[in-house]
Amino acid sequence: MTFRYANVLSILVVVLASTHFLSSNLQYVKHFLEEFNVTRRLDGHHHHRHNHHDKKSSKVDICDDFPYYSLPPDTNTTTTLCVDRNGCCNYTTVQSAIDAVVTLNAKRSLIWINKGMYYEKVIIPKTKPNITFQGQGYTSTAIVWNDTANSSHGTFYSASVQVFSTNFVAKNISFMNVAPIPKPGDIGAQAVAIRVGGDEASFWGCGFFGAQDTLHDDRGRHYFKECYIQGSIDFIFGNAKSLYEDCELISMAPPLAVGQKSINGVVTAHGRASADEDSGFAFVRCSIGGTGRIWLGRAWRPFSKVVFAYTYMSDIIAPEGWNDFNDPSRDQSIFYGEYMCMGGGANSSTRVPYAQKLNDTQASLFLNASFINADQWLQSQL
Numbered sequence: 001m002t003f004r005y006a007n008v009l010s011i012l013v014v015v016l017a018s019t020h021f022l023s024s025n026l027q028y029v030k031h032f033l034e035e036f037n038v039t040r041r042l043d044g045h046h047h048h049r050h051n052h053h054d055k056k057s058s059k060v061d062i063c064d065d066f067p068y069y070s071l072p073p074d075t076n077t078t079t080t081l082c083v084d085r086n087g088c089c090n091y092t093t094v095q096s097a098i099d100a101v102v103t104l105n106a107k108r109s110l111i112w113i114n115k116g117m118y119y120e121k122v123i124i125p126k127t128k129p130n131i132t133f134q135g136q137g138y139t140s141t142a143i144v145w146n147d148t149a150n151s152s153h154g155t156f157y158s159a160s161v162q163v164f165s166t167n168f169v170a171k172n173i174s175f176m177n178v179a180p181i182p183k184p185g186d187i188g189a190q191a192v193a194i195r196v197g198g199d200e201a202s203f204w205g206c207g208f209f210g211a212q213d214t215l216h217d218d219r220g221r222h223y224f225k226e227c228y229i230q231g232s233i234d235f236i237f238g239n240a241k242s243l244y245e246d247c248e249l250i251s252m253a254p255p256l257a258v259g260q261k262s263i264n265g266v267v268t269a270h271g272r273a274s275a276d277e278d279s280g281f282a283f284v285r286c287s288i289g290g291t292g293r294i295w296l297g298r299a300w301r302p303f304s305k306v307v308f309a310y311t312y313m314s315d316i317i318a319p320e321g322w323n324d325f326n327d328p329s330r331d332q333s334i335f336y337g338e339y340m341c342m343g344g345g346a347n348s349s350t351r352v353p354y355a356q357k358l359n360d361t362q363a364s365l366f367l368n369a370s371f372i373n374a375d376q377w378l379q380s381q382l
């Protein structure tokens with residue numbers, strides 16, 4: 001999706017030393033790395049690896065503090081596969097662990113991923129259901145790549161991680177796309193961090209980092225709990241039916257001068273195309289912050305459906321709140337609702353006319369995990 005209001009971005013160039021690559025200019029990723037000191041740890045590793053005399057002892061050093069004790073043992077319902085980029089356990093890449101999972105396995109495969117940045121493009125094919133990614137915290141374990149729509153035959157294929165199987169679970173891990181932030185007028189610079197294209201997926205304590213089109217919440221029923229989601233334009237988009245609870249939604253659109261009325265970001269672009277489609281995004285007890293002047297959503301397709309409930313909205317939300325993709329014929333079919341929200345951006349008095357202030361009965365459909373039929377699947381993932 002392109003966005004004609006995109007504004008000038010102040011770009012911070014960050015050079016991250018790593019054996020694989022990475023010259024990134026995502027300022028929030030820089031923040032992430034500095035705060036949690038992942039880069040320096042990788043630097044240290046890089047240095048050691050080139051010191052051949054010291055190779056054995058440095059390997060011992062690296063693995064010395066490996067938390068073998070925290071690896072969950074295999075059971076009759078789960079198999080654990082361990083990933084560590086320093087080679088302290090069986091797999092050094094996430095993809096190689098996925099490749100080792102038995103096809104159409106009824107058992108859950110728990111892919112335990114040690115701290116670190118994993119620079120790889122990851123695909124979970126349809127034939128590998130029941131996979132769990134267990135990271136060590138969304139600020140210390142991340143899967144990172146930098147494809148764009150241009151570099152990958154379109155936005156949908158730009159994702160650093162693509163999930164096509166059912167019953168996927170991710171805990172305490174981040175998904176990042178560190179491609180250059182699109183400049184105004186750029187074409188083909190969309191860069192997805194993850195595409196969630198399988199039914200029955202859940203994310204617990206995860207991070208999603210990107211700019212335009214960060215989280216492709218593509219199709220199926222999904223649950224997001226206590227996640228951190230960062231982006232600029234349409235940063236949560238797709239046609240899934242998803243519940244987001246207690247999530248932090250952070251706009252990284254550039255700050256605008258006081259009084260400037262242009263829009264330079266959008267939280268959601270939900271893609272419901274017809275009245276028959278059972279899809280929608282519900283946000284409950286979330287918060288929206290960050291920078292720029294943004295909309296809560298715009299109608300990527302005519303039956304776009306999004307609800308925000310009990311959500312704190314900072315004043316970066318423009319008073320009109322929503323946009324019909326500049327197509328007034330969509331105003332009758334759009335479902336955009338707000339319920340019991342608060343903060344400077346939640347004032348509903350000057351919202352677009354098709355935005356609804358939901359009553360208790362209307363809102364109740366969106367407020368808990370029944371929205372995504374959790375009793376049929378989410379319980380079993382706990």
Ligand SMILES: *[C@@H]1O[C@H](CO)[C@@H](O)[C@H](O)[C@H]1NC(C)=O
Pocket residue numbers: 037040041044
């Ligand atoms: C970052 O990691 C290095 C190497 O492990 C350590 O010496 C340094 O104190 C760490 N810095 C912070 C701010 O944690």
Ligand SMILES: *[C@@H]1O[C@H](CO)[C@@H](O)[C@H](O)[C@H]1NC(C)=O
Pocket residue numbers: 076077
């Ligand atoms: C799995 O193991 C538990 C005990 O650890 C046992 O009670 C259960 O019957 C086993 N299930 C199967 C399917 O073998």
Ligand SMILES: *[C@@H]1O[C@H](CO)[C@@H](O)[C@H](O)[C@H]1NC(C)=O
Pocket residue numbers: 071080081082089090
């Ligand atoms: C590595 O793989 C072997 C053989 O499958 C297995 O016995 C062992 O537990 C694995 N170790 C780790 C740390 O995953």
Ligand SMILES: *[C@@H]1O[C@H](CO)[C@@H](O)[C@H](O)[C@H]1NC(C)=O
Pocket residue numbers: 077105106107108129130166167
């Ligand atoms: C594995 O996946 C199948 C099909 O998605 C599902 O029926 C089954 O319950 C799953 N098993 C586990 C252990 O999650």
Ligand SMILES: *[C@@H]1O[C@H](CO)[C@@H](O)[C@H](O)[C@H]1NC(C)=O
Pocket residue numbers: 021022023146147148151179180
């Ligand atoms: C991704 O990063 C690599 C290494 O820095 C670079 O060569 C490549 O051009 C980047 N790709 C995109 C689409 O920016």
Ligand SMILES: *[C@@H]1O[C@H](CO)[C@@H](O)[C@H](O)[C@H]1NC(C)=O
Pocket residue numbers: 136137171172204205
């Ligand atoms: C995530 O990590 C935190 C801090 O280490 C821990 O308290 C929490 O239980 C973990 N959650 C999951 C779902 O793994």
Ligand SMILES: *[C@@H]1O[C@H](CO)[C@@H](O)[C@H](O)[C@H]1NC(C)=O
Pocket residue numbers: 150186187188189
């Ligand atoms: C994407 O590709 C098109 C066509 O080749 C080109 O005009 C455009 O500049 C590219 N966009 C970026 C961000 O490189």
Ligand SMILES: *[C@@H]1O[C@H](CO)[C@@H](O)[C@H](O)[C@H]1NC(C)=O
Pocket residue numbers: 347348349350
């Ligand atoms: C909401 O906005 C209107 C119009 O700008 C203003 O008059 C009203 O005081 C605001 N209400 C709150 C609670 O801030």
Ligand SMILES: *[C@@H]1O[C@H](CO)[C@@H](O)[C@H](O)[C@H]1NC(C)=O
Pocket residue numbers: 359360361362
């Ligand atoms: C809530 O709104 C719906 C749709 O406008 C309406 O049919 C219903 O009567 C309202 N319920 C209450 C309790 O106000």
Ligand SMILES: *[C@@H]1O[C@H](CO)[C@@H](O)[C@H](O)[C@H]1NC(C)=O
Pocket residue numbers: 364365367368369370
């Ligand atoms: C969710 O809310 C609906 C409507 O209020 C209620 O009927 C249902 O029991 C609730 N489900 C759960 C799992 O709490």
